[in-house]
Amino acid sequence: MKYYSTNHSVPPVSLEEAVIKSLAADNGLYMPESIPVLDPATIAGLKEQSFHEIANTVAQAFFGKDMEPETLRKIVEDTLSFETPVVPVSDSIYSLELFHGPTLAFKDVGARFMARLLSYFIRQRGIEQEVNVLVATSGDTGSAVANGFLGVPGIHVYVLYPKGKVSPIQECQFTTLGQNITALEIDGVFDDCQALVKAAFLDVDLNRHMQLTSANSINVARFLPQSFYYFNAYAQLDRIGQAKELVVCVPSGNFGNITAGLFAHRMGLPIKRFIAANNRNNVFYEYLKTEVYTPRPSVATIANAMDVGAPSNFARILDLFGSDHPAISALISGSFYSDTEIAETIKEIDEKYHYLCDPHGACGYRALAAGLKPGETGIFLETAHPAKFKETIEGILGRKIEVPAKLQAFMKGTKQNIEMSKDYRSFKSYLLAQ
Template identity: 65%
Template sequence: MNYYSTNHKASPASLQEAVVKGLAPDKGLYMPEQIPLLPQAFFEHIGEMGLTEIAQTVAQSFFGNDIPKENLDAIVADALNFEIPLVEIEDGIYALELFHGPTFAFKDVGARFMARMLSYFVQERNQENVVVLVATSGDTGSAVANGFLGVKGIEVVVLYPSGKVSPIQEAQFTTLGQNITALEIEGTFDDCQALVKSAFMDKELTSQMFLTSANSINVARFLPQSFYYFHAYAQLARKGKAGEMVFSVPSGNLGNLTAGIFAKHMGLPVKRFIAANNRNHVFFDYLYSGQYAPHASVTTIANAMDVGNPSNFDRILDVYGRDHARIVADLSGQWHTDDTIRKTIRTVYQQTGYVLDPHAACAYRSLKDGLSPGETGIFLGTAHPAKFRETVEECLDKSVDIPPALRAFMHRKKQSQPLSSDFEEFKKTLIRLS
């Protein structure tokens, strides 16, 4: 399958080109030329299938013409070597726990898949001097860094906003060394993302090194996130409760939501989606006004959603032919203040004993406020609560257990380089690293 740019000014690219380049030459995001519709038989038997088999089937529909089945199946199986359980929190409301991977965040799915696919293509091309650039507001950096750690022939540069990620998140990508470099940017996530995009457009840089991205702008990062929407449906089917599904998705850069929209267009019987925003509610504003007005992000306790100009907005527009009426037929939005998020963490624990992280709390609150009678609600638990220990413990007035594997990161030495948000300074740093 070929991939086109959302700006429609670049030539179509093969899967290999789209994955290795990351961003199209015209600054657009790559999109598959078609969204394949999965056969009805798949959905009739999905309750009998496990996560790996479901993911391999979905992956085959997108990537099967470009990667031999044996290799693709191996990539999926190796990437998804952890559980993604669906947990009932209260009657009709479930948490899809996406934080059981090695970095305890949902981005393990897409990042591990992309690392293995990119490694496969690098070996196929006999490519050298590949530099993966990734901007992070928290969990993307740790998932990508750990996914690529020690991969021969690939250097990873993680850009993150100074003081705006949790200590545990920071430790997960600043303490690794080897082929991982962390750049602590004086600015916001949007500044980090702008530096990455500018690097791709700089001819001097791209002539000296082979740049690619591991943010959700890369098709190999966001498409695999559709896997767990199907897996959630399979678990409901096994319980005999697969009714009118509504997904509430913590929404920052919109990659996770876009993956769910792709799943729906592939035939997954989703009734609708709720985009859960914090005070960075530019997408909420678009849904209810039809006007898109990106702005500088503000800092919140749900920091992974602190995005004022979400990249994947263009993909959502593209899927729906830029038709606002079609978009709002499938999507609604909610946004919440830090105070509401804190209150939700506290109230849900008092009523159910379940511990939410700030992003899941935002999604739960949006679902609770927006669910209609007869609907089955699923909110995405995108990170382990311990990754936001200080916030969660303050809300609960009790300590939060930290998994041993997560605690281990905290005892390692931080290795990061402070940098301004000036592109020329960033460019010089990249050249020195190469």
């Protein structure tokens, strides 16, 4: 399958080229020329399959024409060493727990899949020069990518993160690894980190000096595999007869996750509608209401992984719907919440249902509870383990919460990072010296 740029001013490329390049030469994001549709019998049969089998079915539909089926099956198998269970919270609302991977965040699926797919293409192409992965993070992307690529031969990862704007545990997950992982602490916000990464891809001198790619959701190999767990969630609900009139609420920052859900929908997954839940960084909500997209600098919140003021994947959503605002707003509604409202929701769910949410999941729950209609079943995506936001959660609930052993191990490491301004010239000079 060929992949075209959302800016439509450069020729389409192969999957291999899209994965290795990450961003098109015209600064657009790659999109597949067609989206495969699974037949109703295949969808109905998902409830009889394991997560591995479901993911392989979806992966073969998307990537099967670009690589050997057995190779792809092995990549899927290596990616999914964990489950994404659907857990009942109330009578009609379920949590899709996406935090059972190595870094306890939903991005483990896409990061691990991309690491294996990129490594495969590097071997296929016989690239001897080291491939450098640039990734901007507002919290969980950095840890997922760093751990997904840790120790992978021929690949070095540079994680750019905003100083003082990720949780201490999140920071530990990518600053303590060493080896082929370098953490760059940028004196700015997430959008500054993302701007540095995008500028680097378009810099002729820098690309002549080193092989660059990205593991943010701008890379098709990062966001597309996230559609796996939408199919898996549907299968779990279908097994218990709760898959009809399904509404999915996605806490949204850079909008890669909800874009993966929209792709699953286009592939035939019977999701009735989506809700995009935002914190105070609500540019998408405003677009839905006004048809005007006005990106702006992000503001810091307790749901820091959603602190994005210029979501990259908005371009993919526009492209997917042909910039048809009525079509977009018919399938996707939006909500946004302040830190106070998020904190109130965390406390309410804990007291009422004895379910512990992280700040992002709390956004999702609140939007879903407010927007769910009679007869509908709702799923909100619980994107990260609450212990990743230990200080915030404990301050809200007034009690200690348990920290899983996986996170405790990261916290014992020694922080290794390089402080840097948000000035592009400084960033470029640093990379040219590597």
